[in-house]
Amino acid sequence: MPALVFRLTNEFKDRNKYKQIKKIKVNEAKMDKKYDFNKIEKETLGFWRKNKKQIYDSFQENNKDKKPLFSWLEGPPTANAPPGLHHVEARVSKDLVCRYNFMRGFAVPRKGGWDCHGLPVEIQVQKKLKLKTKKDIYKFGVEKFINICKKDVFSFVKEWSDMTERMGFWVDLDNPYITMEKNYMESEWWALKQLFDKGLIYKDYKVVPYSVGCESPLSSHEVALGYQDIIEDTVTIRFEAKEDIYKKFPELEKGKKLYYLVWTTTPWTLPSNLAIAVKDDINYIIIETDFSDKKKEKAYYIIAKDLLERYFPDKNNRKIIKTIKGKELENLGYKPLFNYFKDKANSFRFILADFVTTEEGTGLVHQAPAFGEDDFNICREKEIDFVNPVDLEGKFTKEVIDYNGRFVKDCDEDIIKRLDKEEKLFVTYKVKHTYPFCWRTGCPLIYYAMNAWFISVSKFRDKLVKNNNKINWYPESFKQGRFGNWISEAKDWALSRNKFWGTPLNIWVCNNEKCNHMEAIGSIKELKEKTGVEVNDLHIGSVDPLTYKCPKCGKIMKRTPEVIDCWFDSGAAQFAQFHYPFENKDLFKKRFPYDFISESIDQTRGWFYTLHVLSTLLFDDLSYRNVPVTGLLCDENGEKMSKSKGNMLYPNDVFDKKGVDSVRLLMCS
Ligand SMILES: [Zn+2]
Ligand SMILES: [Zn+2]
Structure with missing residues (x-):
């Protein structure tokens, strides 16, 4: 039996489904004496490309309400750099579990996602435009700058999509959530307002790990990365x-x-x-x-x-x-x-x-x-x-x-x-000692007292631990070890970044220092009620010109200039992908907490952490129930693969030489 059909029948054991598959005209590979993976994989890919939507619709969408749900959340990659082989690893893990549960008869929604904000994009655009300092950006025009960032985010989206398709990761990249979209950001504003109104966001003069390369403080989970x-x-x-x-x-x-x-x-x-x-x-x-x-x-x-x-x-x-x-x-x-x-x-x-x-x-x-x-x-x-x-x-x-x-x-x-x-x-x-470096720019961090905004996470240590006890970690040692230790000593989250390309911190402050009244604005509607302007975009170019009269003293309320940590963006995916609570409340209730997520070990203090913190603070619940943690890819000297070291392998090179199937097999073994 040709490999293609073998693979399909394996996936769709149900006889009725098999009949449906057979109706699709398959250009069958002829039996070769030698197994030519390049040829077979190319044909398989061609088949999927042509029939993906039909298969997806008939097997997934049509029956989805009758099937039990297996809910999964995609950890959004950033598409402004090409994918490396290590990205394939986490994607194999996700695909394996989602496919398996789909074959067991579950409905498995597979929304893709893209992480857009943050320094890499901002730095890349600054380099392209030769804008060295913040003053240069102001001179150039903030709105213009933001618009260029919006395009630059997706400079490698085709590479990502091609890799995803070629490796056979069955994810819906036609309708992904996108962290820089208005609806997504509005959900974040809602969340930030919840926290602010509960008194969980505060400003203080505090010694923070500070990156001079980025001219911005880093949060403790970012420090842990470098x-x-x-x-x-x-x-x-x-x-x-x-x-x-x-x-x-x-x-x-x-x-x-x-x-x-x-x-x-x-x-x-x-x-x-x-x-x-x-x-x-x-x-x-x-x-x-x-x-x-x-x-x-x-x-x-x-x-x-x-x-x-x-x-x-x-x-x-x-x-x-x-x-x-x-x-x-x-x-x-x-x-x-x-x-x-x-x-x-x-x-x-x-x-x-x-x-x-x-x-x-x-x-x-x-x-x-x-x-x-x-x-x-x-x-x-x-x-x-x-x-x-x-x-x-x-x-x-x-x-x-x-x-x-x-x-x-x-x-x-x-x-x-x-x-x-x-x-x-x-x-x-x-x-010889261990010193933190900026995970973005590689510059040595300094500890430095400055004004910054924080989320009171440390108050919630007990709840974070309690919720973590309900999570199944694979390997199990993460629960009490790497992750458990980290959350039991959770520090307050340094939320603000003194940058441009991010979700604006939605706190308006009275410019009368004696008054110092502050308000968080939680939606586009609320912003319109206060300022009379309905915005189409929530980036700083659009919202910063909007001011209003201070309800306490009559002077001017102006937005505080910072944007937020982009790890808040990806951590918010659990609700923001639905534009919750403005839309899809039912959908959110059904899916959350998620049955399954899977990413690599370097997310322990990244995405695993921010999902967990936000679900605990906002919903007093865990965010995900099961999480297999994948390892890091190392080169022949045992060094972690990274772009800066020049020891990265690129998926297409490896696929061409070794075949997708063998790479997938290697990565799930
Ligand atoms: Zn930095
Ligand atoms: Zn005032």
């Missing part, structure tokens, strides 16, 4: 004590200097140092030594007792003076390393903090409130002034005049050299 092992300079600095400690401990001789040893992996944050944190019950030790001093002068050093051996291993060159508790250091002062902020209130003193440990470093922790979450919180609590001498491009501002205009990470070396020259450096050495 960790790399790197070797970096770490420095141990000696901060010179003020007089006060000599008064406190009279056994110290005034003629000898006393230094506090402080360790950091980010030398560029040292100009912003405002305090040193110690823990009240940790033992610190005061010793006398000339170790590491260039002039071999004897001086006192203070370090956590547990770390003495690491820094001063030579027993013959250290005289132990005294052991004290961290609490005794509280409020003692030290001399600033640099002059930039020497007049800041309450600064350059010891504060007590619980996060201090003796695991690494010296047990005395450098505090720069703008560049660390712990630093920010404790300095705010201790009423230490806030400084942030770094601009949105990651460059030092005039406040740090010596490095003004330079990218902070590029200043590490110069700062180390200078501290060495000024005899403030105790030791520097290289350490």
Whole structure:
């Protein structure tokens, strides 16, 4: 029997259906002695191309109401780059399960989807148009820019569709959901308004992982996508004590200097140092030594007792003076390393903090409130002034005049050299550690305090865990492991992006700072009621000009300029694909929660996560019941395939050489 018919009869075992199939005229392949997969696959493809719709209609649509439902949700790919072989893998997994359940007699709706917003498109368009900065985009015209993005999104949609068809993924690409369409975005606005009205969206000054390449903060699940092992300079600095400690401990001789040893992996944050944190019950030790001093002068050093051996291993060159508790250091002062902020209130003193440990470093922790979450919180609590001498491009501002205009990470070396020259450096050495990089632009992330909008996810940890317990993960270890761990420590979702190509954050804010009234607008109708204008598009070009009178003070309500994280877009697919709740409420109720989704492991902190968060916050329910997680494709050296490494395989090349069937078989085995 020719392979084609064999395949069909296998799929449509039901005799009546088989009869229907036979009515379709098949150009049967002649029996060859040699199995020529290229020829057979080409013919099979031709058959499907011709008859797909008819088959789909007769088997799927006609009986769909009588059949039990198996609901599946497509994780939308982005079509602005060509598909790689790894995309085939997840698609095989989806196709296999959907087909199997279809053959078991279920109705399996197969709506495709496209993820449209986000930085890759924006960056690509900026490059094409040679628009370097935000100002350039404003000059060019925001609406014009958005319209070009809309077209650019689909620059590789044909490659995607061809690959999808050729590999035999039975999905409906004629009626996909599209995350940049008006209806889809309106559903997102509805969801955002729900969250805002429940008080779950807030704005705060907060230390966020920040990408200078994108000029935007990243959410924690995005950060998790870009960790790399790197070797970096770490420095141990000696901060010179003020007089006060000599008064406190009279056994110290005034003629000898006393230094506090402080360790950091980010030398560029040292100009912003405002305090040193110690823990009240940790033992610190005061010793006398000339170790590491260039002039071999004897001086006192203070370090956590547990770390003495690491820094001063030579027993013959250290005289132990005294052991004290961290609490005794509280409020003692030290001399600033640099002059930039020497007049800041309450600064350059010891504060007590619980996060201090003796695991690494010296047990005395450098505090720069703008560049660390712990630093920010404790300095705010201790009423230490806030400084942030770094601009949105990651460059030092005039406040740090010596490095003004330079990218902070590029200043590490110069700062180390200078501290060495000024005899403030105790030791520097290289350490291999894991550091987050921007998963888009590859630039090292910095932790940075800025104003941003957040969704209160952390409040819902218990519910996230409870809903996760109802999900079947394959492999099972994901439930408690990779995914379970992640959600049990879920952070608030950094929602806003300071970009153009995205769903606009639908919060209007009064321009009278004293009033600061805010409202979320949840639909096109509501926007019309408030502004008198009915829009045809919800992108910033259309909605940003729309303002209205503040109901509280009469001044002007203007939209906050940010767009939202595109992971919110794809996470919203579970309801936005139906234009819920404006349309298709019944359909949504039937399909949700989904019986099945399947994507690769790198979605654990991506799509799997955002679906789960949004279903929990909006519907207090799980989003999907079963989720097989596919692996990553690696090259012969075990390295993950990626475009940037140049080790990608492209589906068509592999299909030509090995055949679609064997690739599919490999990927489901
Ligand atoms: Zn970035
Ligand atoms: Zn107002």
